[in-house]
Amino acid sequence: MPELPEVETVRRGLIPRLEGRRVTRLIQRRAYLRVALPDDFAARVEGRRIDALDRRAKYLLLRLDDGQTLVIHLGMSGRMTLVPSREANSRPFETHDHVVIEVDDGWQVRFNDARRFGLMLLLPTAAVETHKLFRHLGPEPLEAAFDATSFAARLAGKRTPIKSALLDQTVLVGVGNIYACEALHIAGISPRRIASTIRGERAARLLDAIKTVLERSILDGGSTLRDHAQPDGELGYFQTRFAVYDKEGQPCPGCDCGKGVRRFVQAGRSTFWCPSRQK
Numbered sequence: 001m002p003e004l005p006e007v008e009t010v011r012r013g014l015i016p017r018l019e020g021r022r023v024t025r026l027i028q029r030r031a032y033l034r035v036a037l038p039d040d041f042a043a044r045v046e047g048r049r050i051d052a053l054d055r056r057a058k059y060l061l062l063r064l065d066d067g068q069t070l071v072i073h074l075g076m077s078g079r080m081t082l083v084p085s086r087e088a089n090s091r092p093f094e095t096h097d098h099v100v101i102e103v104d105d106g107w108q109v110r111f112n113d114a115r116r117f118g119l120m121l122l123l124p125t126a127a128v129e130t131h132k133l134f135r136h137l138g139p140e141p142l143e144a145a146f147d148a149t150s151f152a153a154r155l156a157g158k159r160t161p162i163k164s165a166l167l168d169q170t171v172l173v174g175v176g177n178i179y180a181c182e183a184l185h186i187a188g189i190s191p192r193r194i195a196s197t198i199r200g201e202r203a204a205r206l207l208d209a210i211k212t213v214l215e216r217s218i219l220d221g222g223s224t225l226r227d228h229a230q231p232d233g234e235l236g237y238f239q240t241r242f243a244v245y246d247k248e249g250q251p252c253p254g255c256d257c258g259k260g261v262r263r264f265v266q267a268g269r270s271t272f273w274c275p276s277r278q279k
């Protein structure tokens with residue numbers, strides 16, 4: 001499943017091809033993804049200029065020049081493929097290419113989603129933040145304004161383990177299972193520690209680790225665990241720089257415990273960690 005760094009990578013890859021471009025054609029090849037695609041989808045998007053590509057949590061937000069926002073979620077398996085103008089008319093569609101957006105220089109973006117958990121919605125831009133998909137969302141971890149004090153304030157009173165709190169999108173967005181494990185390892189904090197005890201220096205250390213793992217992964221072009229494509233028409237490469245995630249039994253990085261990375265199941269998800277290093 002694409003995580004925040006992958007979505008951010010897709011956004012950055014799409015910007016040079018889409019921003020400021022006018023949509024000349026929208027081809028809709030099925031009626032539904034997770035939910036129905038917008039009514040009169042092509043008619044409402046064709047002719048519109050894409051003024052900006054933003055991201056909120058794992059949603060891409062294409063700001064159109066008529067006050068609409070096209071909201072896109074990649075779901076479990078969604079990917080974007082850029083097709084250069086010279087190939088746009090000759091390259092055959094793949095089975096799971098569901099929506100194609102063509103812009104005024106002839107380039108296409110093809111949205112492919114084999115499992116169809118993806119989502120596309122057209123919303124009035126002014127109503128996005130209050131829409132039911134967005135209104136409960138916590139802050140963006142990479143925003144400079146989100147500091148250790150605000151982080152600790154969001155954890156205050158939470159009696160759940162910190163690992164679960166990090167996955168709670170009302171606390172903060174975009175930290176999935178992989179990044180929660182990695183950040184807790186870097187910060188030396190036990191995944192079992194009660195969230196409300198993370199404050200002061202410990203909160204600063206953990207938030208710093210979260211920002212570090214996310215930014216590092218964005219720089220790598222988005223880590224990927226399965227068939228997630230880079231938006232340059234190529235299949236994304238596989239990221240192997242995780243320290244503990246999916247490394248059960250392997251040597252524990254930066255630690256002389258000699259026991260290796262451990263795994264246990266927490267709230268239905270695998271947690272990877274080192275009990276010696278993380279307290």
Ligand SMILES: [Zn+2]
Nearest residue numbers: 252255257274
């Ligand atoms: Zn260790």
